[in-house]
Amino acid sequence: MPDPDDTPKVRRATLGDVARRANVSTSAVSRAFTPGGSVSKTTRQKILKAAREVGFQPNVLARSLATGRSHMIALVTNAFGNPFINSVIDVFTTELQDQRLLPLTFNLKGNFDWGEAVNLILQYKVDGVIVASSTVDEVFLERIHDSEIHLIQAFGRYQGDREIDSVFVDNVGGGAQAARELLDRGYRAPGFIGLAPHVSTSRDRQAGFTEVLEAAGITPRIARAERYAYGQGQACALELFRTHPELDAVFCADDLLGLGALDALRHDLGRDVPETGVIGFNGIEATGWSSHPLATFRAEASQVVLNAIDMLTERIEAGRRPREHRIVSARFVERASIRPRPAPDA
Structure with missing residues (x-):
């Protein structure tokens, strides 16, 4: 049985191999594989073709030492x-x-x-x-x-x-539009579920939402979650609607909060949705599921x-x-x- 140590080792192709194959200098090969390197298009194509033929792959770590950039x-x-x-x-x-x-x-x-x-x-x-x-x-x-x-x-x-x-x-514009969408559909007592004011996404969505509602003479009730999570949305909706049963809608600063609020209203509080309205934000895939259809704002990630x-x-x-x-x-x-x-x- 042959000794594994006797198996021939495959030598990695080098810059020199590519240079000889392409009939150019090693410095030209180096420049061809350096982003922004000074080499003509024709020469670069010749070098890349030679590199494929000899199986050469540039050493990114070595290049980073030479250029001072890790990429x-x-x-x-x-x-x-x-x-x-x-x-x-x-x-x-x-x-x-x-x-x-x-x-x-x-x-x-x-x-x-x-x-x-x-x-x-x-x-x-x-x-x-x-x-x-x-x-x-x-x-x-x-x-x-x-x-x-x-x-x-x-x-x-x-x-x-x-x-x-x-x-x-x-986020400010989205919050403002959420308020207008609810007002246009006849909702008159909306609430808001978001995070602490230092979180910019929640703060800005609340700001746009509140500005439009206050211009219509409505002050929204606010609930604060600890993080964007389904269970947090569920818990906040239960607290918000039990404390303020007059609420007829809620805008949530994130879809996970919105999905949790949706289930809390339907299953825990026995509310009719959409007579009690729910809007989320971000447009995650689950908001389009037939079991949890949630109006939302699709943020183009x-x-x-x-x-x-x-x-x-x-x-x-x-x-x-x-x-x-x-x-x-x-x-x-x-x-x-x-x-x-x-x-x-x-």
Whole structure:
């Protein structure tokens, strides 16, 4: 029986192998595999063809030592329990890979020490960080920024004094439209379920919602959840409607809160939905299920993530510049958790 140690070893192809095959210098090969490297299109194509023929794959780690860039981008979130984040990760990883960048994810969910996460990010020498969360501690954002790592906050809006870019959904506009949708359908005593005021998504959605209602002479009742979660929405709806039985609708700052509120109203309180209306926010897949049809605002996660990557790459290339905020619209999706609009007068 042959000794496994006697099995011939397969030698990895090198820059020199590609250079000889393409009849160019090794420096030309190196430039061809370096983003932004100075090499003609014709020569690059010849080198790439030669690389395929000899089975050459560039050593990304070696390249990072030579260029001072790791080409790794970190995605940090504390919302892996929310289905909405799945679409975020999908777009984020696909787009970065298309740009020949390396996605690296960090999970701050639960009791994970964010200080340890900062240390890990620093150890990996990432080129930039996208924080996909509105509930992460702003001290974490500031620690990343102060470590001179390029940083973008997605889906949240940083309120401090650092030059931190952000891209987020039009939460104020969505909250305002939620109020108008309820008023147009005859609801006159809506409530709101959201998170603590320091969470920008919830705060802004509540602000737009409240402004429109107060202009109509209505002050909404408010319930605060600890986090965006189904059970939290269920518990808050029970408390809110038992304390204020006159309420005839509720706008929830997140779909998981909305789905929990929907079940609390239907199954625990015996309310007729849509006579008692429910609206959520984010447009997760479950809101379209026949068992839980929930009117919502569809936040285009792809547009937020693409803008975040674009802003981050601009930061990496240009360095320091004034803080920038970008806002992405959200589209209202009507479903059976609210009354239909009344027919226009004949």
